[in-house]
Amino acid sequence: MKQTLRDLAEKLGCRLLGEGSITVTTVSSLQSATNRSLVFAEDAHNLNLALGSSAGAVIAGEFAAADASATAAKPILISNQPRLTFARVAKLLRDRDPAPDRAIHPTAVIFDSAKVGKNSSIGPRAVLGNRVKVGNTTTIGAGVVIGDDAVIGSDCRIDANVTIYPGTTLGDRVIVQSGAVLGSEGFGYVRDSETGRYEQSPQIGRLVIEDDVEIGANSTIDRGALDETRIRQGAKIDNLVHIGHNCQIGENVIIAAQTGLSGSVTIEDNVVMGGQVGIGDHARVEAGAMLGGQCGILPKKILRGKGVVFWGTPAKPVREYLKELAFLSRSARKEREP
Numbered sequence: 001m002k003q004t005l006r007d008l009a010e011k012l013g014c015r016l017l018g019e020g021s022i023t024v025t026t027v028s029s030l031q032s033a034t035n036r037s038l039v040f041a042e043d044a045h046n047l048n049l050a051l052g053s054s055a056g057a058v059i060a061g062e063f064a065a066a067d068a069s070a071t072a073a074k075p076i077l078i079s080n081q082p083r084l085t086f087a088r089v090a091k092l093l094r095d096r097d098p099a100p101d102r103a104i105h106p107t108a109v110i111f112d113s114a115k116v117g118k119n120s121s122i123g124p125r126a127v128l129g130n131r132v133k134v135g136n137t138t139t140i141g142a143g144v145v146i147g148d149d150a151v152i153g154s155d156c157r158i159d160a161n162v163t164i165y166p167g168t169t170l171g172d173r174v175i176v177q178s179g180a181v182l183g184s185e186g187f188g189y190v191r192d193s194e195t196g197r198y199e200q201s202p203q204i205g206r207l208v209i210e211d212d213v214e215i216g217a218n219s220t221i222d223r224g225a226l227d228e229t230r231i232r233q234g235a236k237i238d239n240l241v242h243i244g245h246n247c248q249i250g251e252n253v254i255i256a257a258q259t260g261l262s263g264s265v266t267i268e269d270n271v272v273m274g275g276q277v278g279i280g281d282h283a284r285v286e287a288g289a290m291l292g293g294q295c296g297i298l299p300k301k302i303l304r305g306k307g308v309v310f311w312g313t314p315a316k317p318v319r320e321y322l323k324e325l326a327f328l329s330r331s332a333r334k335e336r337e338p
Contacts, residue, residue: 001025001093002036005057005075011092012085017065018075024056027090038077038093040086050074059085105142117154135172147183153211165223171211177239179218183207186222186245186263201225203245210234216241216257225263232269250287262299278313291315 003011006020028037033055040059041047047067050058057075058064059082079085104110104122114128117136122128126144134140135154144158147166152158156174164170165183176182188201205224209231215221216239223229224246231237231249238257243249247261250269259273262281267273273291280299285291288306296313297303303315311318 003092005077008089008092009077012077012079012088014059014085015065015078016075017078018057020075022056022075024093026093027086028055030055038086038089040082042082059089102137123160129166141178150183159217165207167206168209168223169206170209171213171233173212174209175214177215177217177219180215181220182209182215183223184220186225188225188245188263205229205245207231213237219243222247222263238275244281256293292318 002023002025004020005016005022005024008014009016009020023036024038025036028039030039030049030053033039033053035054035056037055038057038059039050039053039055041050041064042061044063047058047060047064051073055074057077059077059079061080061082062078064076065078077085102119102121104116105124107124108122108126110116110122110128111130111132113130114132116122116134117138119136120134120138122140123142123144125142126140128134128146129148131149132146134152135156137154138152138156140158141160141162143161146152146164147168149167150164151169153170153172153174155172156170158176159178161178162176163181168183183206185203188203189198190201191198203223203225205227207221207223207229210233212234213231215237218239219237219241221229221231221243222245227246229243229245229247232251234252235249237255240257241255242260244261244263244265246264248266250267250271252270253267254272256273256275258275259277261279264282265279266284268285268287270288271285274293274295276294277291279297282300283297285297285303289303290309292309292311295310295315297315301314303310305317309318310316311321
């Protein structure tokens with residue numbers, strides 16, 4: 001796709017400074033920019049680097065509008081949120097994938113009671129069980145297995161080899177990348193004190209995934225033991241994430257790769273988690289907290305602090321964590337001194 005700067009400014013609500021007829025075809029880093037590229041700058045230093053690059057135009061904040069030399073050097077799209085605008089431009093300029101063949105592949109297995117919406121496509125060797133419902137303009141990839149009574153909304157993208165267990169519900173515009181498993185049985189066992197053996201607790205709840213959720217490759221989300229696991233609207237889940245049974249994930253939560261949540265964890269709205277975070281059962285992270293990589297939260301603990309960055313195990317505010325590290329370092333030095 002290619003767009004003129006004038007068209008982009010209109011579509012994205014930006015203010016254009018400079019020549020609007022210039023055409024761009026891609027976004028890029030400063031290092032790989034060409035005269036058909038758009039780059040972005042969030043401060044004056046990066047603006048100077050952007051203006052010195054080979055890029056055809058720059059996305060920047062209001063600070064750039066006050067610099068006459070900057071506006072003379074290259075066209076600039078002025079945005080209150082340059083990084084966000086950059087991401088939106090990337091979507092507009094991305095080469096559109098070939099329109100999927102809106103058809104059911106002859107090797108797909110679709111039970112008679114299943115219903116597939118208008119303009120949806122079902123890939124090779126996909127299996128849709130009894131009473132499955134698929135909304136309009138949804139794409140089901142090759143080898144996907146959807147269990148009985150599952151519901152998939154409209155405008156979803158289910159990539160190859162995803163497994164969706166019976167009774168799972170997905171809202172609209174949900175993206176599930178290859179290899180993910182949704183609605184599997186949770187890890188819950190009861191020990192027989194006489195024999196020492198373990199028997200599985202009931203895992204008969206369900207999984208509900210709301211609108212605009214994205215789930216990365218090879219992630220697994222368990223259904224509820226008795227009630228439901230729920231992933232709320234706008235949550236974004238990276239690759240290789242595990243979410244246990246009965247978890248409640250709030251709106252617009254970000255969870256990075258290799259994070260693991262035990263059963264019955266509650267994550268409130270707008271929480272951000274780095275990679276390899278581990279959370280014990282029945283813990284709660286309140287709204288707006290930010291967990292750095294490899295944070296650990298003990299079972300049944302409550303973590304509070306909107307906008308606070310937490311680190312370490314057990315997780316604590318990063319300033320406190322760094323002070324403790326510094327204290328330990330000083331103590332170790334003193335012990336080594338003669």
